[in-house]
Amino acid sequence: MIVKNEAKMIDRCLNSVNGIVNEIIIVDTGSTDSTKEIGENHGARIYPYQWSNNFSEARNYGLSYATGDWILWLDADEELDETDKNNLPKILGDTKANILALPVLNYHGLTEPVDKNHLFLIYQPRLFRNHLSIKFINRIHENVHLPENIDQFIENISVSIHHYGYLKQITDEKHKGRRNLRLLEIELSEPSHSPWIEYHIASEYYRNNQYEKAFMYVNQAIVAFIQKGLMPPSLLYKLKYAILIETNSLDGAWPSIEKAILLYPDYVDLHFYKGYILYEKKEYVESLESFEKCLELGENNTKYLILKGVGTFKAWHYKGLCLEHLGRTAEAQAAFECEENSLLY
Incomplete structure (x- = not known):
């Protein structure tokens, strides 16, 4: 320790x-x-x-x-x-x-x-x-x-x-964000630094609600990985689309998220973001398909950083909302019951 x-x-x-x-x-x-x-x-x-x-x-x-x-x-x-x-x-x-x-x-x-x-x-x-x-x-x-x-x-x-x-x-008591950014900026000044540094800087700005800076750095990280001949890790795309959703930049998020899903087709968080974007755009049929995919994938994939609920209760909730909008009331009620049941575990 x-x-x-x-x-x-x-x-x-x-x-x-x-x-x-x-x-x-x-x-x-x-x-x-x-x-x-x-x-x-x-x-x-x-x-x-x-x-x-x-x-x-x-x-x-x-x-x-x-x-x-x-x-x-x-x-x-x-x-x-x-x-x-x-x-x-x-x-x-x-x-x-x-x-x-x-x-x-x-x-x-x-x-x-x-x-x-x-x-x-x-x-x-x-x-x-x-x-x-x-x-x-x-x-x-x-x-x-x-x-x-x-x-x-x-x-x-x-x-x-x-x-x-x-x-x-x-994080507030220990001023972690300030400390982390200071150390990351030292790393950033090294000519041979890893593109992970830009990602971590983006994460710090995201946690501090400085979304414009976060978006700039996460995009820099994606480009840097590509320039090194490497596929950008899944965490970068998760953060990028989290920022776009947080700032309600749906036009910037759709349909480009489809490209991220092509790279990581088994990443439940990306499918959840896609479903949420489509739901906000009132594309309820396509949104429903995404949340059903989330439930199919679940949350047990050990390769990824996963937000709890995107493959269980959160997906059930939005599935129920989509079904309501489509007039399928009985199915919506069943989905909401599944949401409640999954919250118990």
């Missing part, structure tokens, strides 16, 4: 790994509250670290002290799912993979308690074998990097991580 002034959050995080991990390594970058004391109460080893505006360097510093066979990395505003975590010992004993991806539930909204239906789900590599020279890369939004001689296969497992760091109260 990397921490600084996490006294409000860290106890919950460390409680969630109690009985699961054999050692806790905390890299502290200058806490002035009781973070270090709380960590020590959980048996953690605390290593002071001079912050260098580089998350990967700090994480790799922590790795240098790890002695166990496996590394689990978390942030203080996260916790392992109470039920799922008990499956970890068996999973680690059985797997042949060197790296495991866990589903991270990113909650959004104002503050806690969270609404369990307000989240984005994405699988991220959070567990990997130690002593294989696996390191972190990137100044911010750090990723696990596997040496070329290491098997690159990543196994997905169903041990969830709950992440609360995108709640508005937390």
Whole structure:
């Protein structure tokens, strides 16, 4: 873990790994509250670290002290799912993979308690074998990097991580947007920087409701990937059309979203955006088809960042609205009942 002034959050995080991990390594970058004391109460080893505006360097510093066979990395505003975590010992004993991806539930909204239906789900590599020279890369939004001689296969497992760091109260208190933009601008100044930097800058502006800047940077990211001969990742198109919908720029979103769907035909969020755009344009028959496609795809595709509900209750809701507009009242009522039932799970 990397921490600084996490006294409000860290106890919950460390409680969630109690009985699961054999050692806790905390890299502290200058806490002035009781973070270090709380960590020590959980048996953690605390290593002071001079912050260098580089998350990967700090994480790799922590790795240098790890002695166990496996590394689990978390942030203080996260916790392992109470039920799922008990499956970890068996999973680690059985797997042949060197790296495991866990589903991270990113909650959004104002503050806690969270609404369990307000989240984005994405699988991220959070567990990997130690002593294989696996390191972190990137100044911010750090990723696990596997040496070329290491098997690159990543196994997905169903041990969830709950992440609360995108709640508005937390981002405001920690000035995360300002910090992230500062680090991203440093990366942007590097001539060989990855197009992911433009995407992450766009995301920060989007979260701050600065949609014009967000749209400019996400388009720059798309172009940069294409110029490198790479297909722009699905996240870029998800963000682009989220911005267009948020700004009610339906003419800019339709029919160009069809091209994004051709690239990622199994991405439920893009089909949901298409359905919403068509619904707002009063094209109810075509909109209905899109929401039925969402229900067919569901929300279990581990390749994508998925907004909870786009393959279940949100899709049922809009399907019901479309059916109402088409005069199919009984079918609409059945769709709304399915919406209610899916909210229960």
